[in-house]
Amino acid sequence: MRPDIKICGLKTEEAVDHAVSLGATHIGFIFFPKSPRNIEPDLAGRLADRVRGRTKIVAVTVNADNDDLDEIIALSRPDILQFHGGESPERVLTIKAVTGLPVMKAFSIREADDLRRIEPYIGIADRFLFDAKAPAGSDLPGGNGVSFDWRLLRSLDESVDYMLSGGLNSDNLEEALRETGARGIDVSSGVESAPGVKNLKKMDEFFAAVDRASMAEPVSGSTK
Numbered sequence: 001m002r003p004d005i006k007i008c009g010l011k012t013e014e015a016v017d018h019a020v021s022l023g024a025t026h027i028g029f030i031f032f033p034k035s036p037r038n039i040e041p042d043l044a045g046r047l048a049d050r051v052r053g054r055t056k057i058v059a060v061t062v063n064a065d066n067d068d069l070d071e072i073i074a075l076s077r078p079d080i081l082q083f084h085g086g087e088s089p090e091r092v093l094t095i096k097a098v099t100g101l102p103v104m105k106a107f108s109i110r111e112a113d114d115l116r117r118i119e120p121y122i123g124i125a126d127r128f129l130f131d132a133k134a135p136a137g138s139d140l141p142g143g144n145g146v147s148f149d150w151r152l153l154r155s156l157d158e159s160v161d162y163m164l165s166g167g168l169n170s171d172n173l174e175e176a177l178r179e180t181g182a183r184g185i186d187v188s189s190g191v192e193s194a195p196g197v198k199n200l201k202k203m204d205e206f207f208a209a210v211d212r213a214s215m216a217e218p219v220s221g222s223t224k
């Protein structure tokens with residue numbers, strides 16, 4: 001069975017339409033000015049309106065304040081908020097209560113201990129997203145096109161619902177799914193020609209890799 005597939009960092013009608021035509025269950029808009037994928041909330045709203053109801057609209061923010069969140073939500077009308085910064089469990093709870101929106105909380109992973117940081121969010125975040133730690137010198141907490149050691153996720157309890165992200169592409173996706181059995185995957189750089197420029201052919205190749213992986217049996221030794 002295909003996992004949930006989130007194509008993140010979309011900025012154009014062409015890219016939105018193509019992702020949804022391929023079966024993206026989620027599309028992500030980045031609201032983070034330092035990112036080459038940053039988009040204004042009103043443009044995100046217009047792009048989202050093309051496909052609303054056919055895919056889940058995810059608003060990706062990084063430690064956004066209340067005013068910014070209000071504007072992003074009012075203009076882009078997301079189905080899900082993705083928090084990709086250091087938002088506390090209390091902040092996640094408050095925003096969920098005020099907005100009524102589910103929150104996917106991102107964590108950057110390099111070593112086993114990093115996974116322990118999800119514990120205070122269990123029962124609070126609606127889903128987790130596991131990304132690689134940003135390389136030294138990067139201004140971006142995500143969207144760096146780097147992977148982490150997927151085998152670390154073997155220790156996770158089966159009940160933890162997460163999307164796998166970080167450096168996924170059509171070449172490594174089958175191995176990533178074989179190692180993790182992730183029920184959701186999230187890609188940005190891996191379907192781009194240059195930072196912030198989505199490539200339709202790479203999207204095609206990515207979905208083809210998902211389908212190849214979905215047909216394959218998990219290897220022995222994988223816990224999922």
Ligand SMILES: O=C(O)c1ccccc1N[C@@H]1O[C@H](COP(=O)(O)O)[C@@H](O)[C@H]1O
Pocket residue numbers: 008009028030032035036037038060061062084131140141142143144145146165166167168186187188189190
């Ligand atoms: O993509 C960005 O520019 C970005 C900026 C700020 C926070 C999160 C961002 N992207 C997220 O990172 C993952 C992984 O990206 P990649 O596939 O390794 O390039 C991406 O899916 C977004 O959710």
